[in-house]
Amino acid sequence: MEDNLSLRVAERAEDRGGILRLTLAASDGRELPPFEAGAHLDIRVTGEGVDLWRQYSLCGDPRERGAYRLGILKDPASRGGSRALHALARPGAVIEASAPRNHFALAEAAPRSILLAGGVGVTPMLAMAHRLHALGRDFELHYCTRSRAVTAFLEEIDAAPFRDRVRFHHDDEGTLYDPAALPAPGEGAHLYVCGPQGFMDWLIEAAERAGYPSERIHREYFSADVELSGDSFEVEARASGVTVTVGPDETIAKALERVGIAVEVKCEEGVCGTCLTTVLEGLPDHRDVFLTPEEKAENAEMTVCCSRALSARLVLDI
Numbered sequence: 001m002e003d004n005l006s007l008r009v010a011e012r013a014e015d016r017g018g019i020l021r022l023t024l025a026a027s028d029g030r031e032l033p034p035f036e037a038g039a040h041l042d043i044r045v046t047g048e049g050v051d052l053w054r055q056y057s058l059c060g061d062p063r064e065r066g067a068y069r070l071g072i073l074k075d076p077a078s079r080g081g082s083r084a085l086h087a088l089a090r091p092g093a094v095i096e097a098s099a100p101r102n103h104f105a106l107a108e109a110a111p112r113s114i115l116l117a118g119g120v121g122v123t124p125m126l127a128m129a130h131r132l133h134a135l136g137r138d139f140e141l142h143y144c145t146r147s148r149a150v151t152a153f154l155e156e157i158d159a160a161p162f163r164d165r166v167r168f169h170h171d172d173e174g175t176l177y178d179p180a181a182l183p184a185p186g187e188g189a190h191l192y193v194c195g196p197q198g199f200m201d202w203l204i205e206a207a208e209r210a211g212y213p214s215e216r217i218h219r220e221y222f223s224a225d226v227e228l229s230g231d232s233f234e235v236e237a238r239a240s241g242v243t244v245t246v247g248p249d250e251t252i253a254k255a256l257e258r259v260g261i262a263v264e265v266k267c268e269e270g271v272c273g274t275c276l277t278t279v280l281e282g283l284p285d286h287r288d289v290f291l292t293p294e295e296k297a298e299n300a301e302m303t304v305c306c307s308r309a310l311s312a313r314l315v316l317d318i
Ligand code: FES
Pocket: 264, 265, 266, 267, 268, 269, 270, 271, 272, 273, 274, 275, 276, 288, 290, 303, 304, 305, 306
């Protein structure tokens, strides 16, 4: 893609909990494009037997223009992207990345913001904390991990100007976050949730039960367990003038590729939104975590890397 960046690994450091911290700079030494709190980079991971695009949140202060900071968990359950990046991202290595993109933007005017982070889900929250602190907003960051021994970014948080806004919750110390502590929804607070899927489901359900409207529960998934299979159905790619049958174990993107229609995909699990496609007719079976419940109900767009059809036929604007 033309707007891709060429980044050089300026520093790497192993932090607790299997988290690799990377500082990336432009390989030509220029200033980097600015980013908003909550933004991520799509990083191309090539080598170690993989060629994948993966999304990693920017965790530095958005005011810093010379470097992008990332924290990457070596996830044994991943499809190899994080493991390969841990092996390959040595100082001096050059990495291809998208410009920063933000699907987890702050509602900066909110009277109060509650940042709820599980494990490496703290990464976008650190950028948000920097931003909210700079704006002088009321916020708190709850950082939940299994134990202090696997908690990354401790020194950085200790030195941060927003240190007094951070509460640590460690399972082994019995200091779990209690969703009953959420402010009453009527106070207008916005919630931000990022972490493993079980952690997110637990907090989102608790916030919904408490009466939070979904537009005030902001969420960022890094990966999702998505069921890709189902009954077969027909897809008409109207702009291309082609109709294809999507098999029970095939995705729409793969079926279209089979007949020569390329769809850009990155995460392939309904997380990043790269493959979002306009639906002209038919009823999608949304399997992604990218679209909000309201957007899914509109059925105007769908993620073709993982979502399927509830109707026998879909017509897509592709
Ligand atoms: S490729 Fe990421 S949502 Fe489809």
